[in-house]
Amino acid sequence: MQEGNTNTDAVAKKCLIIIFSYHHNNTAKIAYEFSKVLHADVKTPEQVIMEELQDYDLIGFGSGIDSGKHYKPLLDLVDRLPIVDKKASFIFSTSAIQGESKVKKDHSLLRQMLKSKGYAIVGEFSCKGFNTNSFLKYFGGMNKDRPNSKDIKNAKEFALNLY
Numbered sequence: 001m002q003e004g005n006t007n008t009d010a011v012a013k014k015c016l017i018i019i020f021s022y023h024h025n026n027t028a029k030i031a032y033e034f035s036k037v038l039h040a041d042v043k044t045p046e047q048v049i050m051e052e053l054q055d056y057d058l059i060g061f062g063s064g065i066d067s068g069k070h071y072k073p074l075l076d077l078v079d080r081l082p083i084v085d086k087k088a089s090f091i092f093s094t095s096a097i098q099g100e101s102k103v104k105k106d107h108s109l110l111r112q113m114l115k116s117k118g119y120a121i122v123g124e125f126s127c128k129g130f131n132t133n134s135f136l137k138y139f140g141g142m143n144k145d146r147p148n149s150k151d152i153k154n155a156k157e158f159a160l161n162l163y
Helices: 008-012 026-038 050-055 072-080 100-116 134-139 149-161
Strands: 015-020 041-043 058-066 087-095 119-128
Touching (some): 026 058, 087 100, 100 119
């Protein structure tokens, strides 16, 4: 935040972050950093009450990536969402492998589903997460200690820029 900018709009808006964080809670770590900046409620898909979604000005949707897409419980929730009119939303994830084109592809299904429900995507975020899936567990996994302090800093900057 720049000096002299009070960012009062960020505090005034009501935000919800919906996460499905599995295995090592990589995505939950990022979601809770977002929640500090955005003063957001954080819920899992099973905690979401559909009628309450209209009370939020901004909704974040995030999970780890499984086989090139967000985890099924999050996608199932989005499938059940009511149609809205350009409600602001953002997408986030953690995954073993990063890269701009990979993240764009990993987020494509969720992005498409949200747009079909009338959501306006105002930003997307992704970072590496510790992964011990499949055979990786026998080698100590990959991306140990991720998300790290740099990932957390980037997550906070992302959240600040959402408003």
